[in-house]
Amino acid sequence: xxxxxxxxxxxxxxxxxxxxxxxxxxxxxxxxxxxxxxxxxxxxxxxxxxxxxxxxxxxxxxxxxxxxxxxxxxxxxxxxxxxxxxxxxxxxxxxxxxxxxxxxxxxxxxxxxxxxxxxxxxxxxxxxxxxxxxxxxxxxxxxxxxxxxxxxxxxxxxxxxxxxxxxxxxxxxxxxxxxxxxxxxxxxxxxxxxxxxxxxxxxxxxxxxxxxxxxxxxxxxxxxxxxxxxxxxxxxxxxxxxxxxxxxxxxxxxxxxxxxxxxxxxxxxxxxxxxxxxxxxxxxxxxxxxxxxxxxxxxxxxxxxxxxxxxxxxxxxxxxxxxxxxxxxxxxxxxxxxxxxxxxxxxxxxxxxxxxxxxxxxxxxxxxxxxxxxxxxxxxxxxxxxxxxxxxxxxxxxxxxxxxxxxxxxxxxxxxxxxxxxxxxxxxxxxxxxxxxxxxxxxxxxxxxxxxxxxxxxxxxxxxxxxxxxxxxxxxxxxxxxxxxxxxxxxxxxxxxxxxxxxxxxxxxxxxxxxxxxxxxxxxxxxxxxxxxxxxxxxxxxxxxxxxxxxxxxxxxxxxxxxxxxxxxxxxxxxxxxxxxxxxxxxxxxxxxxxxxxxxxxxxxxxxxxxxxxxxxxxxxxxxxxxxxxxxxxxxxxxxxxxxxxxxxxxxxxxxxxxxxxxxxxxxxxxxxxxxxxxxxxxxxxxxxxxxxxxxxxxxxxxxxxxxxxxxxxxxxxxxxxxxxxxxxxxxxxxxxxxxxxxxxxxxxxxxxxxxxxxxxxxxxxxxxxxxxxxxxxxxxxxxxxxxxxxxxxxxxxxxxxxxxxxxxxxxxxxxxxxxxxxxxxxxxx
Ligand code: T68
Numbered sequence: 001x002x003x004x005x006x007x008x009x010x011x012x013x014x015x016x017x018x019x020x021x022x023x024x025x026x027x028x029x030x031x032x033x034x035x036x037x038x039x040x041x042x043x044x045x046x047x048x049x050x051x052x053x054x055x056x057x058x059x060x061x062x063x064x065x066x067x068x069x070x071x072x073x074x075x076x077x078x079x080x081x082x083x084x085x086x087x088x089x090x091x092x093x094x095x096x097x098x099x100x101x102x103x104x105x106x107x108x109x110x111x112x113x114x115x116x117x118x119x120x121x122x123x124x125x126x127x128x129x130x131x132x133x134x135x136x137x138x139x140x141x142x143x144x145x146x147x148x149x150x151x152x153x154x155x156x157x158x159x160x161x162x163x164x165x166x167x168x169x170x171x172x173x174x175x176x177x178x179x180x181x182x183x184x185x186x187x188x189x190x191x192x193x194x195x196x197x198x199x200x201x202x203x204x205x206x207x208x209x210x211x212x213x214x215x216x217x218x219x220x221x222x223x224x225x226x227x228x229x230x231x232x233x234x235x236x237x238x239x240x241x242x243x244x245x246x247x248x249x250x251x252x253x254x255x256x257x258x259x260x261x262x263x264x265x266x267x268x269x270x271x272x273x274x275x276x277x278x279x280x281x282x283x284x285x286x287x288x289x290x291x292x293x294x295x296x297x298x299x300x301x302x303x304x305x306x307x308x309x310x311x312x313x314x315x316x317x318x319x320x321x322x323x324x325x326x327x328x329x330x331x332x333x334x335x336x337x338x339x340x341x342x343x344x345x346x347x348x349x350x351x352x353x354x355x356x357x358x359x360x361x362x363x364x365x366x367x368x369x370x371x372x373x374x375x376x377x378x379x380x381x382x383x384x385x386x387x388x389x390x391x392x393x394x395x396x397x398x399x400x401x402x403x404x405x406x407x408x409x410x411x412x413x414x415x416x417x418x419x420x421x422x423x424x425x426x427x428x429x430x431x432x433x434x435x436x437x438x439x440x441x442x443x444x445x446x447x448x449x450x451x452x453x454x455x456x457x458x459x460x461x462x463x464x465x466x467x468x469x470x471x472x473x474x475x476x477x478x479x480x481x482x483x484x485x486x487x488x489x490x491x492x493x494x495x496x497x498x499x500x501x502x503x504x505x506x507x508x509x510x511x512x513x514x515x516x517x518x519x520x521x522x523x524x525x526x527x528x529x530x531x532x533x534x535x536x537x538x539x540x541x542x543x544x545x546x547x548x549x550x551x552x553x554x555x556x557x558x559x560x561x562x563x564x565x566x567x568x569x570x571x572x573x574x575x576x577x578x579x580x581x582x583x584x585x586x587x588x589x590x591x592x593x594x595x596x597x598x599x600x601x602x603x604x605x606x607x608x609x610x611x612x613x614x615x616x617x618x619x620x621x622x623x624x625x626x627x628x629x630x631x632x633x634x635x636x637x638x639x640x641x642x643x644x645x646x647x648x649x650x651x652x653x654x655x656x657x658x659x660x661x662x663x664x665x666x667x668x669x670x671x672x673x674x675x676x677x678x679x680x681x682x683x684x685x686x687x688x689x690x691x692x693x694x695x696x697x698x699x700x701x702x703x704x705x706x707x708x709x710x711x712x713x714x715x716x717x718x719x720x721x722x723x724x725x726x727x728x729x730x731x732x733x734x735x736x737x738x739x740x741x742x743x744x745x746x747x748x749x750x751x752x753x754x755x756x757x758x759x760x761x762x763x764x765x766x767x768x769x770x771x772x773x774x775x776x777x778x779x780x781x782x783x784x785x786x787x788x789x790x791x792x793x794x795x796x797x798x799x800x801x802x803x804x805x806x807x808x809x810x811x812x813x814x815x816x817x818x819x820x821x822x823x824x825x826x827x828x829x830x
Contacts, residue, residue: 053126087335089138093649131165149237158308158418161248174623228307231445327367484813512811563604563663605647664689
C-alpha cells in the first residue's frame with residue numbers, strides 16, 4: 001500500500017474519481033490540508049498564498065487523477081483512433097477555474113476554502129497563465145483540446161514546454177518594452193514531468209548508404225542530440241469524467257552531448273554545451289505572422305515533432321498493430337506549417353528504421369497527416385533555406401527532395417512539360433535562395449488541407465494554392481474556427497451564463513446551437529433589462545480589474561469600444577486610431593460640440609513582435625493619442641483611450657464580457673478567420689467589421705441589422721490594387737481624413753516633435769499596403785451609425801441578444817465535429 005496506505009484506508013475515497021477525496025466539502029478540506037502539509041511542507045497557519053494556491057490546485061488535480069490514469073490506459077488498450085494535434089503553441093490561459101468547472105468542484109471548493117478562512121479570489125490571483133502562444137493560432141489549439149475532451153474524442157496535444165512564454169509587455173513613455181515571461185518561476189501545480197519517457201532527438205551530421213543484406217539503404221549519422229522530456233497536463237472534459245492529455249516537451253542535455261560530441265576535456269565547454277541543448281525549449285518566438293527563419297526555430301520544430309511521433313509510436317501503438325494500418329490508429333493534425341518537418345520524419349522512421357519500401361511508407365504518411373493553414377499573407381508562408389535544413393537535418397532534406405521529385409513527375413504526367421507550372425508547384429523554391437516551401441510540402445503530404453473560415457478556404461483554393469487545388473481535387477476543405485464556450489462564456493461571463501440558463505435551462509454549454517432559443521427573449525423587455533444589467537455588472541468587474549492592474553478609471557455610462565489582438569498593420573489598429581483622432585479633432589477645432597459626442601471609451605490591447613518597428617511605433621502613437629485626449633478638458637471626459645499593458649488571455653476574459661462594440665477591421669482578404677470576433681459576439685457585443693475572415697459568417701448569421709459592415713470587399717480590394725492604389729489621393733480628397741492625419745503629423749501627440757510619428761504618417765500616405773486610407777470614409781460612416789444605434793438602448797440590446805442567440809455555430813465543439821466528419825474520422829471512444 002506504500003507510505004500512504006494508512007491514509008487511503010482511513011479515506012477510502014482517496015483514489016476513486018467520483019467520490020474522491022474532494023467530492024464533498026469535508027473531503028476537500030482534508031485533502032487540501034494534506035497537500036499543504038505533505039506537498040508544500042507547511043501548516044495552514046504559516047502558509048503563503050502561493051502555498052495555498054498550490055495545495056488547492058493539487059486537490060483539484062487529485063480529484064481528476066483517477067480518471068486521467070484510466071483514460072490514458074484505455075487509449076492504449078482500445079487502440080481507437082486518436083487525434084495527435086501537433087502545435088508549436090498552446091495559449092492556455094489560467095487552469096484553476098477551468099479545471100474546477102470541468103470537475104464540477106467549484107461550489108465545494110469555494111465552501112471548503114471559506115471553512116479554512118481563505119479567500120478563493122486571492123488563490124485565483126496567484127496563478128500565472130501559461131502564455132505558450134502568440135495569439136489566435138495558439139488559443140485555437142487550446143480551445144480545440146478542450147472541445148475534444150468534452151466530446152470524449154481520444155486526443156493528445158503535443159507541443160513545447162517553453163520556459164519563457166510570450167513576453168510580458170510594459171510601456172515606458174508609451175513605448176513597448178519586453179520582459180521575460182518567467183511563468184515557471186514558482187513552479188506549476190498542473191504539470192507532471194516524465195523523465196522516464198524522454199526521447200533522444202538528433203541533429204546535424206551526415207547521411208550514408210550501406211548494404212543491408214543485399215539492399216542498399218540510407219541512414220542518418222547525426223552529430224549531436226538532446227533529450228526531450230515530456231511534461232503532461234490534464235485536459236479535463238466538461239463534467240463528463242473524461243481527461244485527455246497535453247504533452248509538452250522540454251529540452252535537456254544528454255550525457256553524450258557534453259561528454260562525447262563536444263568533448264574537449266574542457267569542463268566549461270561542456271557546461272556551455274549543456275546550455276546550448278537546453279536553449280531549444282527556452283523561449284517562444286514572439287513573431288506572430290512573419291517567421292524569421294532562425295536556426296533555433298527549426299530546431300524547436302523538429303525537436304517537438306520528432307519527440308511526439310516517436311512517443312506515439314513507442315507507447316501508444318500496440319506492437320501487433322500493423323504499421324500499414326497506422327492511419328487507423330492516428331491522425332497527425334499539423335497546426336500551420338510549424339510542425340511540417342514531421343512529414344519527412346515519419347518517412348525516415350518508416351523507410352530507414354522500419355525498413356518499409358518508399359511507396360508503402362509514402363502511402364501511410366499521406367493518410368496520417370492533415371494540414372491547417374492559418375494565413376493569407378505571402379510573407380507568413382514558412383520557408384527554410386536548403387543550406388540550413390541540410391545542415392541541421394541532412395536526411396530529411398534528402399527525403400524532401402525525393403518527395404518533390406516524385407511529385408513533380410506526377411505533375412508532369414498530368415500537365416505535360418509546363419515548366420512554369422512545375423516551377424510554381426515545386427516544394428523547392430529557387431528564389432531568392434534555394435529553400436523548402438513548407439506549406440507545399442504539407443499540401444502534398446496531407447490527406448486534407450483546410451482553411452479556417454469560408455472566405456479563407458476559398459481564397460486558399462483560388463488564390464494561394466490554385467495549382468494544388470486543381471491537382472488534388474477534393475483535398476481542400478474548410479473548417480471554420482470556433483471558441484470554447486466553457487472558458488469564454490461560462491467562466492468569463494458567469495452572469496450572462498446564469499441569465500441564459502434561467503431562460504433555456506442547462507445543456508446549452510455543450511450544445512451551443514441551443515442559444516437560438518434566446519431569439520424570442522430579445523423581444524421581452526424584462527429579459528432585455530436583465531441583459532443590460534449583466535453588461536453593467538461586467539463593466540464594474542472590468543473597472544475594478546483595470547484600476548488594480550493599470551490604475552485606470554473606467555467612466556460610467558460610456559460605450560466600451562474594444563480592439564484587442566496582436567498589433568499588425570493588416571489588422572489596422574491605425575484605422576481605429578484615425579477614427580479617434582477624427583472625433584477628437586472635431587471637438588478641439590470647435591466644429592463639433594463636445595456635449596453632442598456620445599461618451600465612448602476606446603480600449604486597445606496588443607503586443608507587437610519585438611522586431612516589428614512599425615507595429616511598435618503604432619503602439620507608441622496609440623499611447624500618445626491616449627495621453628493627450630484623456631487629459632484634454634475640452635473633451636469633457638466624453639472620449640477616453642485606454643491601453644492596458646500586457647494583454648493576455650486572463651485580461652481578455654474580463655474585457656470581452658464588458659464590451660459593447662467589437663472592432664474587427666482588417667483589410668478584406670487578410671485575416672484568415674479571427675476568433676476574438678466570435679468571443680465578442682457570443683458575449684453580446686455588436687461588431688463593426690469588414691467582410692473578412694469569419695466576420696463574413698458572423699454577419700450572415702446575425703443579420704445585417706445587427707452588424708456594422710464597412711469597407712471594401714475582397715474583390716474590390718483586388719480591383720483597386722489592379723488599378724493602382726494611390727493612398728495620397730484619398731488624403732487629398734477627404735477633408736476629415738486630412739485633418740486627422742495632419743494633426744498627427746503636426747506633432748500634437750508628440751510634444752510638438754514632428755519626427756516621432758512621421759514614419760507612420762508617410763507610410764500611410766505613400767505605401768499603405770493595407771489600404772487604411774481607402775477604407776477610412778466608409779469606417780467613419782459606419783461609426784456614425786454605431787453612435788445612432790447606441791442612442792436607442794432597447795434596439796441595441798435587442799441586437800446584442802440576437803448576436804448571442806445566433807452565434808452558437810462558433811462553438812469549437814462544432815469545429816471539432818467538422819474536423820471529425822471531414823478530416824479525422826475519429827468517433828468518440830471509451
Ligand atoms: C491566426 N494566426 C490568424 N498566427 O491570423 C487568425 N504565425 O485569423 C486565425 O483566426 C487564427 O490564426 C486561428 O486560426 C496566428 O495566430 C500565429 O500566431 C503565428 C505564430 C507563429 C508563426 C506564425
